[in-house]
Amino acid sequence: MQITLSDIGKKFNRQWVFKGINLEISSQQSLALVGNNGSGKSTLIQIIFNFQTYSKGSINYWLNQKLLTEEELVGKIAFAAPYLELFEDFTLIEMLQFHFKLIPKQADISLEEMISNGGLGGQENKAVKYFSSGMKQRLKLLMAVYADTPLLLLDEPCSNLDNQGIEWYRNLVQTQLKKRTIIIASNQLFEYDFCDSTLSVQDFKP
Numbered sequence: 001m002q003i004t005l006s007d008i009g010k011k012f013n014r015q016w017v018f019k020g021i022n023l024e025i026s027s028q029q030s031l032a033l034v035g036n037n038g039s040g041k042s043t044l045i046q047i048i049f050n051f052q053t054y055s056k057g058s059i060n061y062w063l064n065q066k067l068l069t070e071e072e073l074v075g076k077i078a079f080a081a082p083y084l085e086l087f088e089d090f091t092l093i094e095m096l097q098f099h100f101k102l103i104p105k106q107a108d109i110s111l112e113e114m115i116s117n118g119g120l121g122g123q124e125n126k127a128v129k130y131f132s133s134g135m136k137q138r139l140k141l142l143m144a145v146y147a148d149t150p151l152l153l154l155d156e157p158c159s160n161l162d163n164q165g166i167e168w169y170r171n172l173v174q175t176q177l178k179k180r181t182i183i184i185a186s187n188q189l190f191e192y193d194f195c196d197s198t199l200s201v202q203d204f205k206p
Contacts, residue, residue, distance in 0.1 A: 032192035039202035080144035081155035088129035
């Protein structure tokens, strides 16, 4: 998926978070949105996800040289973030089954393989509310990375992960490079050092 941001700005009340972002993201590019805490990284990636509105400018999404409507974007973006809510009364397998009814799953992996790859084997029938914060983050990453979407968005992907989890994340995401467009919002180099390019969001703070 190709994405074009033209003069994008976002303000809360009367204060601009960022302003004047012009950016062309090519198909299968991997891009890191970087900057200090409070620079607007999460806000920008949420805008790209259509989770937040922007205050000025425009965004266009292209797939196979076709300009997509807002309705056509549905099911084409996968997103993971530590603040993303899960249905905690669902078991692990129920959560995955529900998720992949709403968004397509990559055909070359089963739910059982996905669970095993995520280090969650044996937890299939355990309610998500009993998972540790690290297990929940692994689940969110599994649902996003193994979604069959042309755009993958990850906000602070290693939140709540231990060292083993961080290594698992790095291996997992790098399997997707050059297969889809990837955007990662982070201020931790180890979360994005494999990306093609970076954009410093704080450079657009008025």
